[in-house]
Amino acid sequence: MIKRFLAIIALLGAAAVLLPFVLKLPTEEALPGLASEYIENAPGELGAANLVTGIIVTYRGLDTLGEVAVLFAATAAVGLLLKRTGNEGGVSHWRASEILESGGGFLFPLIILYGVYIFLHGHLTPGGGFQGGVVIATGFLLLLLSGSVNSFNHTVMSLVESFSGFAYVAVALAGLIWAAGFLDPRFLPQGDFGRLFSAGAIPVIYSLIGLKVGAELIGILDAMRCKVRREGVTA
Amino acid sequence: MRNFKARVILLILTLCIWYLLTYPFDSQELIAGGITALVIILLPLPGIGILGDFRWTPKAFIFGFVYLFYFLWQLLKANIDVAFRVLHPKLPIEPGIVRVKTRLKTPLGRLLLANSITLTPGTITVESDGEDFYVHWIKVEGIHDKERTKKIVTGFEGFLEVICG
Numbered sequence: 109m110i111k112r113f114l115a116i117i118a119l120l121g122a123a124a125v126l127l128p129f130v131l132k133l134p135t136e137e138a139l140p141g142l143a144s145e146y147i148e149n150a151p152g153e154l155g156a157a158n159l160v161t162g163i164i165v166t167y168r169g170l171d172t173l174g175e176v177a178v179l180f181a182a183t184a185a186v187g188l189l190l191k192r193t194g195n196e197g198g199v200s201h202w203r204a205s206e207i208l209e210s211g212g213g214f215l216f217p218l219i220i221l222y223g224v225y226i227f228l229h230g231h232l233t234p235g236g237g238f239q240g241g242v243v244i245a246t247g248f249l250l251l252l253l254s255g256s257v258n259s260f261n262h263t264v265m266s267l268v269e270s271f272s273g274f275a276y277v278a279v280a281l282a283g284l285i286w287a288a289g290f291l292d293p294r295f296l297p298q299g300d301f302g303r304l305f306s307a308g309a310i311p312v313i314y315s316l317i318g319l320k321v322g323a324e325l326i327g328i329l330d331a332m333r334c335k336v337r338r339e340g341v342t343a
Numbered sequence: 344m345r346n347f348k349a350r351v352i353l354l355i356l357t358l359c360i361w362y363l364l365t366y367p368f369d370s371q372e373l374i375a376g377g378i379t380a381l382v383i384i385l386l387p388l389p390g391i392g393i394l395g396d397f398r399w400t401p402k403a404f405i406f407g408f409v410y411l412f413y414f415l416w417q418l419l420k421a422n423i424d425v426a427f428r429v430l431h432p433k434l435p436i437e438p439g440i441v442r443v444k445t446r447l448k449t450p451l452g453r454l455l456l457a458n459s460i461t462l463t464p465g466t467i468t469v470e471s472d473g474e475d476f477y478v479h480w481i482k483v484e485g486i487h488d489k490e491r492t493k494k495i496v497t498g499f500e501g502f503l504e505v506i507c508g
């Protein structure tokens with residue numbers, strides 16, 4: 109009872125502190141300077157039908173590069189913490205039902221297709237490299253859960269990841285050489301607004317991000333799988 | 344051979360899905376979709392072989408087409424039945440898990456059968472073990488597995504047996 113009373117007092121106190129800020133909250137009549145600048149110039153400059161993607165990949169491109177780097181660091185940390193010790197690979201301890209196994213095998217290529225669709229159309233529709241990469245990783249998760257595969261080929265995964273990361277930076281540097289600056293996608297032709305081959309190098313960059321994010325998340329899934337199995341053995 | 348056939352079917356399937364995703368038709372989309380589909384069918388795909396269970400006979404195609412309508416009809420009937428049970432003041436349900444047997448031999452046939460059973464309201468395939476399916480049923484009927492098999496499985500099975508054995 110006294111606990112509830114104190115909680116109500118605390119809530120009222122918080123409300124009293126925050127109320128002045130709410131009352132003084134300015135109402136925006138127009139977009140602030142930078143936002144209106146983006147909205148006026150981006151469609152003409154970049155030719156990307158999806159304005160959000162245009163901004164994320166070009167004007168805020170360094171942030172995106174940083175996000176990819178953060179994800180890479182997270183993957184490396186997870187891989188290090190959950191590293192496989194000893195050789196407990198090999199046979200799986202449980203078997204998924206036949207339905208799950210055949211269903212997983214059937215859906216896997218279609219999930220990959222959908223992930224590729226999402227990252228190839230990042231400049232046209234909602235979605236992009238990060239989302240497409242995650243969708244691709246879910247396909248691999250389905251394979252792990254259905255027991256069709258026991259582990260993924262680390263060499264191929266790290267090749268895909270390193271290549272796409274390297275190519276992302278190479279594309280960014282190409283912008284520095286043939287266009288206005290680092291991560292400028294306009295060294296490739298703009299194309300027709302709203303069609304697939306448009307918006308310069310934006311779809312290229314987002315495809316590379318998609319591959320990289322996908323490969324990184326698959327690495328995390330693989331590391332976790334080893335961990336789970338080890339606990340299963342000791343328990 | 345089964346694997347090659349499976350990949351050809353997968354190629355057609357991925358191209359159709361890409362076309363639906365990118366509708367209306369655009370030549371650039373077609374190029375991108377074609378490349379994507381080719382790359383996908385060349386990947387190592389564990390378990391894709393089940394697509395090879397489809398039969399290439401005209402009879403199988405006709406049965407597959409008719410099966411769509413048969414399934415929709417079953418779906419409609421089951422929906423009305425479950426809605427009736429839910430709205431009935433006495434709630435005439437008697438849930439339980441029953442075991443049914445299937446004659447289907449191929450993994451694809453069993454996959455389609457289990458999902459057909461699950462998609463029709465009132466029945467859910469909860470587990471499978473070889474030719475035995477364990478089905479949760481909203482209103483358990485019959486006494487023997489045979490009767491229950493006849494009620495739940497036999498209708499779908501007749502079509503699926505022709506489509507993919």
